[in-house]
Amino acid sequence: MNVTIEGLSLSYGGVSAVQDLDLAIGDGESIVLLGQSGCGKTSTMRCVAGLETPSAGRIAIGDRAVFDGDSGKSVPSHKRNVGMVFQSYAVWPHKTVIENVAFPLRMKGQNRTLSRAKAFNVLELVGLAHLAHRGASQLSGGQMQRVALARSIAMEPSVLLLDEPLSNLDARLRDDLRVELRRIQLERGLTSLYVTHDQQEALALADRIAIMQSGRIQQLGTPQEIYRAPATASIATFLGVTNVFPVERGGDLGLRLEGHSVALRSSHPVPDGPISVAVRPEAVTVHDAERADELTSRANRLAGKVRVAVYQGSSVRYQVSIDGGPDLDVVSLDPVVLAPDTPVVVEVPEAAVSVLPDDTPAPATDAAAPAAGDTGAAA
Amino acid sequence: MRAPTDLGAPTTPGSPTPSSGGRKQRSGRGGWRSSGVMLLVMGFLILVPAGFVLLAAFSETVPRPGSISLDLTVGNFAVLGEPGVTRATLNSLLIATLSTVLALAIGGFLAFTTARTNIPFKGLVYLFGLMPLFLPSYVGALAWSILGSPAAGLLNIGLRDLGLTGFVDIYSIPGVVMVMAVFYAPYAFLLIHSSMSLMNPDLEDASAVHGGSQWRTLRTVTFPLAMPAIVGSALLIFTHVLENFPVAQVLASPGQIDTLPTFIYRLMNASPSRGNEASSVAILLVVFILVITWTQRVLLSRRAYTTVSGKGVKARKVDLGHLRWPLFVVATGYFLIAIALPILALFLTAMRTSPYMSSFRDLTAPGALDASSFGTVARSDVFLTAAGNSVVVALLSAAGGTVLAFLVAYIVYRTRARARGLLEGVSMVPLAIPAIVLGIGLLWTWLVMPIPLYGTLWVMVIAFLAVQMPQGLRGIAASIQSTDKDLEDSAVLHGAHRARAITAITVPLMKVGLTSTFLILLMLSMRELTVPLFLYTNDTRILSIAIFDQFENGGALQQAAAMSLIYCLIMFVLSCLPRLLGSRGGLNNH
Missing domain, CATH: 2.40.50.100 (RNA polymerase II/Efflux pump adaptor protein, barrel-sandwich hybrid domain)
Known part of the structure; x- marks a missing residue:
């Protein structure tokens, strides 16, 4: 489903993390938010998930507004049908692999047998069917990452959020999983929002890349456009x-x-x-x-x-x-x-x-502290 | 403040529109609702009793049902000028200082030898360090009064049997210091041991590589790195000794030595009761504790705890050489003083048929020893009622305390609720209030309250909830902070209501932390003496009170000794439970 973010702002106790951000994600499109740590990319994603409450703006998934700062409407996370792969994977160690993956289906009220069967199919997709009955705490990092992915795919999310899912893996595994993630995303036509600070990952996985600096999107374009023509020296x-x-x-x-x-x-x-x-x-x-x-x-x-x-x-x-x-x-x-x-x-x-x-000039209304990503500024 | 993810309460799972538009002020993660309710509960449990003590210190009469005096005065503080208070203050500070130094020496010695040397029977020495924890300090004090009283103490009888004059007098400042130090040494032992065994060996290797000898490395690297643990345990022990009532009451009072807690107790029990003056002395004691707690914060906040590496490190070992066996003998000496002698003394007292004994030769007479007192005590009404009460009170307060601590910890560490720092602060207040002061406050609170709980077991439960809140919160906080928040958020994103996510994910993951907190609170409730001392009535005696009562009132030494031993056995079994439960939990994971 397509996702529309309009005028999104988020601040924590006076510190502004996201400032007046607009972004439209098409149905089945993969958008990568690329930026350094502290640029607001994870905050933006957590707003879409409903784990943070924005201070202003509007977020819609499909035709349904899940957050609207003007009316005060806010749909709780568990009713947004948003899948999320956490940086820490957040695979529940006290449950087996199949229990982890079947969880969202059980929450949707599906019966045990059916949800297990579906979960098993998704595990086959990520190549983990043989580990279905293992305890989740016995998995390797790469396997946990696949379980986290399978769990989110199983719920057939309106949009899939991925928060630096490959950053805890070693380089070889990261390359393999990058290709596999892209394959699954394309095969399933998943609308996805991916957060990373790794430009290789962004180039490989994105239909479009949004470069974020100090709470704003500084450049939005296809990987080729971004690579060939970065908008500013700091980018x-x-x-x-x-x-x-x-x-x-x-x-x-x-x-x-x-x-x-x-x-x-x-x-x-x-x-x-x-x-x-x-x-x-x-x-x-x-x-x-x-x-x-x-x-x-x-x-x-x-x-x-x-x-x-x-x-x-x-x-x-x-x-x-x-x-x-x-x-x-x-x-x-x-x-x-x-x-x-x-x-x-x-x-x-x-x-x-x-x-x-050197940099995109900040809008006149901006009273925030100097941007953290000002590395291109003249010495 | 609008909140999409509530604590679970504000939106009902089935409602089609979880939030109606237009309302700008929504409670929940960023609001007042959850923290407000808990603040009220904690304020009621903790701040009201503390407030009553403060009020009593500044008013003419103590709070009574229907009459809370608001005629403020500072006249009560005149008592602080009495020579008795000055003596009690000096005694308290002297005992606390000496006990702390001695306890640190004992605990540090045991910690260093078990963590970092090749002392023989290391596991056994480690157990020596822990064991006094299973013996409540007042049971130890009672046992030592049997051993070391100048006239009839078993040690003195033994010395006289050997033809020496008996010279042990436990009813003295050195006696009190020794018993306090012996029973608080495990705190120093545990803290210093974990600091020394978790220390990154690279830091010491670096000293060795750059030319430091073994002794120099210890002095310039190892001990300075353990400093936070040493300072932390020193201040912890100092406050505990300063506010300790039972040991001082059993060992110092017979020798006409007052400490601040015993002085407060005497003022309360004077006739007519001098509650207002007791309150003003209590304020003095609280001020001391506050100053120490504050010092601790200042000192420890400046230190970086970078020594803990978290990896399975193998700490460097020091070869003791020819000192191995002598040091083992020293450790065994501690075991004798802290555990073996007191337990033997209790056994002997429980089994002696005649209360009088002038020489150990008396014991060889036929019928001089008899184990029947254990059976008699175990069947006696006093014991059965007290044991039943103890179990009920301990179970209820441990369960209630765990739930309360979880709620507070969840609000403090997992939500953005308002005033959550204040909530945590209020929950930690009992740390700064000595048990004897809080006991008085709770007494007045529940005498004044229109709810008729005074004289029931419920008032004990409520008192224990208040007193043990800091310990409960610490245990749960450590557990909740080490449980990744993503795990719960993940369940919410995958369709679970927040309340469901907490019960299905967070609580099961915190199982070990919750269970151990429950058991710690259970142990604390079983051994607490000072607070219930002000709250019990004839029908609501608990075990600690029953034992204390029988000793204090002199007559029933044999029963008290037998009861103490049964009581220690119960405590020991309880303290073994975590390990048993823990190992079963481990099996479940496979």
């Missing part, structure tokens, strides 16, 4: 673009990096206000200075020296100290590893130099 930093530098405008050479004598040309338009340039490390190429004749034409060329080279198997990660400039992160697919102190020339294509406003 770019958050998305793992390591080369973000504040720049001064003007001059013939292009955009001069603040505090350095180096400038970069960009093929992108320059927005108003304080700006930064952002360059993905994998868009930069690095060449031994002695073989600099291989260079292509439409690119910034900068001379420098290798400071650190880290061999990563399929790639080599460099930190290059640019002459008269900052250190630049480079990921090179060239299997040759350049030794530290090798003089190099780096090439930054003009199209790879994004020019971003």
